[in-house]
Amino acid sequence: MAPTPEQLKILAENKPGYFLIKGAAGSGKTTTALLRLHQLCLNWLSRRDRLGLADQVRVLVLTYNRTLEGYIGELARQQVSKSDALNLQVSTFSKWALEAIGETEVLNHNQAASFLRPLANRLPLDSDFVIEEAGYVLSRFRPDDLELYLTKRRDGRGTNPRMDQRLKRRLLDEVIAPYMALKGSRGVYDWNDVAVAASNVNEVLPWDVVIIDETQDFSANQVRAVLRHLAETFSVTFVMDAAQRIYPRFFTWKEAGVTAFSKTYSLKQNYRNTKQIAAFARPLVEGLPLDGDGAMPDFTACTKEGTLPIMVAGSYRAQIEYIINRTLRTVDLTTESVAFLQPRGGQWFSFLRAELKHRNIPFVELTRESKWPKKLGGVALCTLHSAKGLEFDHVILPGLNREVTPHGHEDGDVHLDTLRRLIAMGVGRARESICLGFSREDPSTVVNLLDPDTYELVTV
Template sequence: MTQPPPVAPSADDILEALDPEQRQVAAEPSGPMAVLAGAGTGKTRAITHRIAYGVHAGAYQPTRVLAVTFTARAAGEMRTRLRDLSVAGVQARTFHAAALRQLHYFWPQAIGGAAPELMPQKFSAVGEAAGRLGLRLDRTELRDVASEVEWAKVSLLTPESYADAARRARREPPGMDLTAMARLLEAYEEVKSARGVIDFEDVLLLTVGILQEREDVAATIRDQYRHFVVDEYQDVNALQQRLLELWLGGRSDICVVGDPAQTIYSFTGATPEHLLRFTARHRGAGTVRLVRSYRSTPQVVELANRMLTDPSGGRRHGSVQLVAQREAGPAPRLTVLDDDPTEAAWVAAEVGRLVAAGRPLSQIAVLFRTNGQSEAFESALADAGIPYLVRGGERFFSRAEVRDAIVLLRGAARTDDGSKPLPDLVEDVLGGLGWSRQQPGTAGAVRQRWESLKALVDLSARVAARGEEVRLPDLVRELDERIAAQHAPDVEGVTLASLHAAKGLEWDVVVLAGCSEGLLPIAMADGAEEVEEERRLMYVGVTRAREVLHLTWARSRAPGGRASRRPSRFLEPAAGMLGEGARSPSSSGGSRGAGTRQRRAAAPRRCKGCDAELTTAAERATGRCPDCPPTFDEATFERLRAWRLAVSRAQSVPAFVVFTDATLEAIAEAAPTAQRDLAAISGVGPRKLILYADQVIAVVGGADPDEVLDQEPSAGDQDALPDG
């Protein structure tokens, strides 16, 4: 006997399934609306029911609705929920998927012929562009430059407008100054044109261009789509916003949904300002706040709320105050460990205890700020025999820099004569891959590469601590064992993920590790806006937990090291819940040393002329703002420029690759007389010290630039170099 078809829900049935705030979103399907949806408050439920109610109530034709989100997974989830609500025909797509479909359809009409081929990635084109300019960038630097290209394009910048905008945004592209990056943007476009291809940003840019130039095409699309829903609206960048405005064509039948407190992708051009200013742009727009958290226990929700409370007791940046709907659970627990290896071992032991108590592996996650932190937790879980999965990145031992490092270590193990301590020998070997103790000043792939190599150096120190007889072959055997243990068949496992990769996911149990200054917020976050984004990132981590939340931090990096770390400043508002381990030494009456040093390091740099905050790398290098006149000796600066030009010609590289103008100004102002003085100047790294120190010091002292070119690098002052 065949089953009768399911009965489609009525419009009233759809509203009946919602809470009061969600019902307010769904029951007014026409006109502009902004939905501020806190973490776990059912925003996808609200907007899919809004669409379903509009269709079943006769306000929408489903084929004239375009629902836009940011990931294919989220778009698929939206389509599934609409199908369950008996709604078919709604287009639920990402911005890029919707634009690409329109581009292919309208290209023959608007341009003629077939649309250009889409590059799967821009790495090789960026590499070719760099080569045309004589820039020598390694693979990690090229990845970061590719990210900078994306930022420029989604910010609607041209090569001419890039430098000023990047300076205001405090962008620091790796391996070059802003002028060089602007040249690379131009060269990159030339490479694409020669290849006859486009990149993912071009999909949006070209669609925008066609809609702006061809009113007939714009009219066709606007006739097709009358109603719009945009999810994760806090992540919209300038280019996506422009495309959305062209789709709308001045109409206001749009519902946007987002959470300002979960804006964590500003480095890609995302900004919550479009969400926060929505009602100002759309007259008569309503605002609904979804505050009922169905995901997390009251204890987790309370911690999340405290993290977003500003010093005056208000909410930060338009965030909502969550109200927990679940039954009570265990209180979040903060555990302070002595060092990083002990922290990783504690986490593995706690995970083992949870699994033994019946928690499924798939419902446990270990979250951290940087991908470089994953190695310690991978190793500790592997040692404990606990399967794990790395989300949002390669397994540690699959990373290119780690594979290259192990090859070098295996080769060096054959000739290890025991004359150097193991950690020192490992640092020497990894120096061939560009390792230095000095942390890179930029985020992205360069930072991740450095973190990976640092993890190997740290591992060598732990292995060396087993005894004086431990040598490099022992470390290689240790690495081989770890590689073998972590390439077991794919099974259900604990999730390891960075906080960025964890966005949009949730687990019953979350361990948020590394909750200390320098990691959360990360050390590179040296401005108020960057620090606030780090706060939001930690908030995202906390709100991934449904029931159990552990937070951890370690007092020092290595066993036996000085306990110089302090807890993340973001824990301070929750110290009443988490205990004294959440308080900085100064606020708890203890030693002020570490905390004072951290605050001094995090304080913004000031102009030595007018005390204004220095916002760009060039300003920080010279120590003055653009409004204050230079105080260096002009003759010294001109000699340095002449020397730099001669070096760049001899090495066939652009002059700025040797030193930027800002660094030359800083050198002229400091007038260094020894390598120690030169090493203290921003922009003078270990490699440039080795290559140029003696020549620069001679030129500063008055030597003729041409006469010092044949001077060989000296190793006589190596002991004067700082770490790294």
Template sequence: MDPDLVLEGLDPEQLEAARSVRGPVCILAGAGTGKTRAITHRIAYAVASGVVPEQQVLAVTFTTRAAGEMRGRLRSLGAPRVQARTFHAAALRQLSYFWPQAVGGPKPTLISSKIQIVAEAAHSCALQLDRTGLRDLAGEIEWAKVSQIRPADYETGVVKAGRTAPMPARDVARVFDAYEELRRERNLLDFEAMLELTAAMLTESPQIAEQVRAQYRYFVVDEFQDVNPLQKLLLDAWLGERDDLCVVGDPNQTIYSFAGATPAYLTGFSAAYPHATVVRLVRDYRSSPQVVRVANTSLTQARGPAAQHRLELVAQRPDGPDPTYTEYDDEPAEATSVARKIAALIDAGTPAREIAVLFRTNSQSAAYEQALSDADVPYTLRGATQFFDRPEIRRAVHTLRGAGRGDDGESLVTAVRHLLSQPQIGLTETPPEGRQARERWESLAALAQLAEDVAAERPGATMADFVAELDARVATEHAPELEGVTLASLHSAKGLEWDAVFLVGLTEGMLPIIYAEGPDQVEEERRLFYVGVTRAREYLALSWALARSPGGRRSRKPSHFLDGLRPASPSLAGQRSERRRQAKPAQCRICGTTLTDAPERKLGRCLDCPADYDEELLERLKAWRREISAEQKVPAYVVFTDATLQAIAEHVPTGVSQLSRISGVGAVKLERYGEAVLALCAGREPAPVGGGGGADDDSSEEDHR
């Protein structure tokens, strides 16, 4: 590829980074500034310019998905043979190759989880721990190992680090020692031991080090603020005395210090390499100016080494809505209101998958799962079972792989849907009732949608092509997008982005978390807040509740991270008054009882009160919905939920104003489906629905506001 073509479309700072083809280079890249674009173009430009053969480049990142994305971009830029891997994948490949020469004997078994061995080690030390305690202990052992602290040194090491152990330090050290003994006896290798052995192999065997360094001489490390001491040890072993190294990261996105990550290697890069080229990427292409303003302001009170390298982001997108700040009396009220606002966004045209609710701890998700279920809003829980590890997906992929060995002439989409609809797999035309059943259905529906995407991108694609796509995605953990609102902790949201983000539970004791006692820990919590803010492209809502339960003592205080961001308290009081005015309880139109559940409020009556509706009309509405969902390739509930259709059948609206008053019929759905629904209510055949796409339609900026 022509080197100059590689540089097309880069902004001035990205261009400077791409042209700096000789190390050492440090790229400080703020959130949304195109760091992956900058480093992949830099690699491709170096290859196209003849600076380095592509097979001698090793690009290292932290997740298989990020590595897969990097490889995909490099292929499109004409550098398909560049190695882009995680630290662990690169180390495992080298250790496996050189094992007979460096160590000899049977290769160890790599374990992905320490829990079982930690449980046995704890039992041998006469300690009885539940699963939560075992997870905490496994995490503590992992921290010690990446920090290069041995069992005998743990008690002094944890004090020196200012770290609070999950149990008495002496007991941690005993279990740690027993764990290592069991691991060695059984010839097991955990991820930390794998990195350590690889580094030791390169350090102790000049011959092996020479071979590896001849293979790789051009290094790029992404997310350098997340490097821990053990990973840095391996990187130094790879480099030797050379300095052809490019690192990229943002000190103010360091949020994994609890796992041993440190921004010190990034902030101290210029001191380690005085002749290094330093490039700062500050043009934010992700977020609106309003969101960027919150992000920048949130770090003005930051302290410490990371704050000294703070990047002032410059928004490149058009104006968006102002972020909202809302105080609630209690957590259920907060969750219910957030669910209602999300439903309104979806009705206005924002796809559910472009909306996220982010919280500090996973325990906060339950209230939002319930509130979204009550509002008939689909959701996915990030950090739960990985997509390709789900039982229904494993069965489906196994079935599809078997079908990939033959070709019966069916179109790809038809063949995939036929296989997924088999009884042992379970994809039905419409989603079932029940949260878990619906989650399984949505997973299978995502596979069917992926087949449609592949067929659209590659007309004539076969089942074998689809299976190859699935295998590539399984290898890189690149799950298809699920049509649902994302519920995620702030830590698991790192690296992702959405059109609309709700940051919830922003109280003292939750963010910053109550056990963030020292100034360094509080600063990490501030960075976590910053990461949450910068996930939003356009719509950002920040909220907190004064009490945990309705009627409880309203003693909580808003997070001090909101100081200087949120409006003055009088306007908040006005918001509370407005919420109380709007939240007038609905009553059953039959018996007068106050309605609390979302389906009851939607129907306007208690579920056990006698229904008075036209059963024939309800069946016509459901048949029409099936046709529309098939035509627009969306789940039936995205058109209208069962509860909404039943409410329509009970009220039988005769005009637009009556139809619009039914819960679940928002402005966009009224415009898209109103005429057809009213025709059905009047006993007429509905006209074809235009606009297609259901909840996936793009919406205007005004829609989002």
């Protein structure tokens, strides 16, 4: 894993403090984080010896989800030599926070939504939007500071639906307050409560070095919890790209506790995608709102040539049959990786699983898996959300129909903006080729955003 000229500048920096690494899709953010992890471990072990310290150097790497945890954990073990003087932990925020606060009953996403939905129906807005907005409020502000929602600027999502002051007040009084009371009466937490509780724990040993990958999808309360448990002298590195934010969790660094960065770096070169893949993805992100930490992909920064992406129009069964016959039969699955990514998991993979088994094509499922498979090639099944931070030789996104990609239809709709970022992120996982499938009768809106000159259309 030889560092690039861009990465060498970052690796040369070993001062304590807060550091921010911003990069567009394919720019090597995760690789940079791992190289920096290796360098910081060496630097801090050397510092320990120089100062004659007895305590271990404590290093924490936090990832966005369990799948990425498994991937980074495997690579981190390759990067960092074992030492009795080093305590290295790679974890998701949720796992780390639960270890800090101890066992407690936590509502999963569906359970929390079932608590919120009857309350959300009180407002003259789509209930899914109200549930999402309540989650944003509870993830950004401390329980004692919820009133700040009325005055703080709300960025990081589309402009519709619009929350005026009257609706904000009703959200606090008629949805969030009774929701918190209901949780209290049941003696349960949601994941926002876990972040707040982890911030308040006093018994956690402090961390010398912290690296947070995909920081754009962490909440303010999660960042606060981590920063609450730093050593007196520390190094914290945030690695992110706000253009790939798939959850509307915007917050300012200052309110999360970061008053100033010792250094900010930007990674611009796209090392992963071919020119053809980058051109294909461009319409998905053009025009989307960016905050100060966003990095719009530079589509002139790719140097690798490849084949045109393929769009397959037809029934889902026909899409899968064509893709298996054209793609899986023409790649070397012992050395090349193929990922089937879909917006939703569970039953949406049922037909694909059955078809792969019928054709004796082995596959692994990566969604929520914290143990990364050691095999380099082969077929993987994964949801789009769990694919963040990963990369594959060939990426296939079948079944992009309206049914699995719902959203509003007004300009600036928050769900459409999020969907565009999500699909663009999935496309950007591909190193060599990309294939999308959709129904001719019910195509997802994102299909119509794509430029026909950037892909080959196949009707099956």
